[in-house]
Amino acid sequence: MVKKNERDNRRAIAEQLRREQARKERQRSMLILGACVLVVLGLLAAAVIPYVKSERDKKQAAATPISELGVSASAAACDPVQKKKANGNNDHIAPGTKIPYPDAPPAFGPHWGNFLQGSEIRTFYTPQDRPPLERLVHSLEHGHTILWYDDTVKAGTKAYKDIQAMGEKLGTDSYFMAAPWLPADGKPFPSGKHIALTHWTGPQNQQGVTQYCGAPSGAVVEKFITDYPATDAPEPGAA
16 A cells, blocks of 8 residues: 555656646747747848838838929039030940040040940949949930939938939939949049039030039939930930
């Protein structure tokens, strides 16, 4: 009888230990699961929140007149428009040949013959996907206005987003594009200027038109493309 009681006690103790171990395992599993859920939620939030904010900013920009994008014309600290007699119309250089342009940025000049077309044409280029400088000059010959931004305009900044919004607002049919001016392209912009607008007029009395500004202004861009439309070019409407 004593031995039976001892066996029963040992079984009860063993069962209690088993249940306690099982409870601890369940707790550990729940803790691990909870930690995994928190990590997944954190990763989703990190991805979704910026996307939602970006989409909200795009919708807000789409509903904003271009004249209200960026800083005001008076706050843009723009120099007067500069004009130079242009050359280089139909002066096509073999693709891959580096062309040293004297102006930063160029508003005209010799260029590669393989002009941008189709899906290559966008209203905003980053430093990572910008076409070669010589192809952008060819776009000027075809009537595009280019807004150049220097390397002080960093991705994610208000100025960067304002320029993107201007391009989205105008669309590719406007013959407007924004592109970075890279250190390897040539000398920097004048002191205090981080934006440059360029256009190549024509087909008669061709001129290179440039305006430097301290900050991007939709009002300035709107006036510039109105004063120098895509039809005023050496080869208007080519691409």
